[in-house]
Amino acid sequence: MTVPAEKQSCDRCGSCCKQGGPALHRPDFSLIQEGRLDRYHLVTIRKGEPAFLPFADQPAPVPSEFLKLQGRQGSWCCLFYDEQARACSIYENRPMACGLFDCTAPEPILVITGKDLLTRFDCIDPDDPLLPLVRRHDREFPCPDMEMVTAGLNSPADRLSLLADLTPLVNGDLAFRRQLTAQGTLSVAAEMFYFGRPLFQLLLPLGVGIRETPSGVQLL
Numbered sequence: 613m614t615v616p617a618e619k620q621s622c623d624r625c626g627s628c629c630k631q632g633g634p635a636l637h638r639p640d641f642s643l644i645q646e647g648r649l650d651r652y653h654l655v656t657i658r659k660g661e662p663a664f665l666p667f668a669d670q671p672a673p674v675p676s677e678f679l680k681l682q683g684r685q686g687s688w689c690c691l692f693y694d695e696q697a698r699a700c701s702i703y704e705n706r707p708m709a710c711g712l713f714d715c716t717a718p719e720p721i722l723v724i725t726g727k728d729l730l731t732r733f734d735c736i737d738p739d740d741p742l743l744p745l746v747r748r749h750d751r752e753f754p755c756p757d758m759e760m761v762t763a764g765l766n767s768p769a770d771r772l773s774l775l776a777d778l779t780p781l782v783n784g785d786l787a788f789r790r791q792l793t794a795q796g797t798l799s800v801a802a803e804m805f806y807f808g809r810p811l812f813q814l815l816l817p818l819g820v821g822i823r824e825t826p827s828g829v830q831l832l
């Protein structure tokens with residue numbers, strides 16, 4: 613979303629809400645503490661994952677992790693955006709970045725972009741049994757270098773070997789999550805908060821296909 617030069621004021625087009633719910637910042641922690649936002653509303657964007665920054669036309673790898681509001685039905689559109697009313701359904705409790713976003717005046721949101729971000733580690737209780745598992749998952753199944761992945765997928769000479777290299781990482785990530793949900797250690801609703809998006813989801817927009825097989829997913 614580039615800054616639209618022709619706009620003089622907000623006309624409630626909804627572009628800001630449709631192109632990605634906001635990142636949460638430390639002042640938003642009170643929304644979680646007071647129960648106005650719950651974990652199942654949130655997704656962790658892990659270091660290196662592609663995400664939209666304000667006024668960017670394309671998602672780009674992020675330099676450090678943060679929490680944001682989840683999208684709706686696999687899209688970037690904020691789950692609280694009411695398409696019919698063209699309005700925010702949690703207006704009084706919207707995160708700080710939403711109040712600062714104005715596509716006719718980009719300075720305020722750009723000043724805070726990437727700064728003082730809230731992460732899952734700010735919100736997870738030190739006694740939470742999932743905390744060591746979150747750290748282990750991050751070590752064993754980090755987000756790959758998405759710029760290298762994109763370049764490799766676009767190279768006919770490298771594509772197949774790259775997919776072969778990524779397959780164990782993608783399957784390991786899925787198996788880790790499935791084991792925790794099967795054990796009842798992790799609720800599906802909180803999965804995105806604790807572990808972020810499954811790695812295979814990051815590959816779909818890059819044109820990678822997925823096929824389920826008895827031994828795991830196959831990347832195409």
Ligand code: SF4
Pocket residue numbers: 628629632633634681690691692693694699700701702703706707710
């Ligand atoms: S919380 Fe409300 S204002 Fe913020 S992106 Fe979502 S719908 Fe838009």
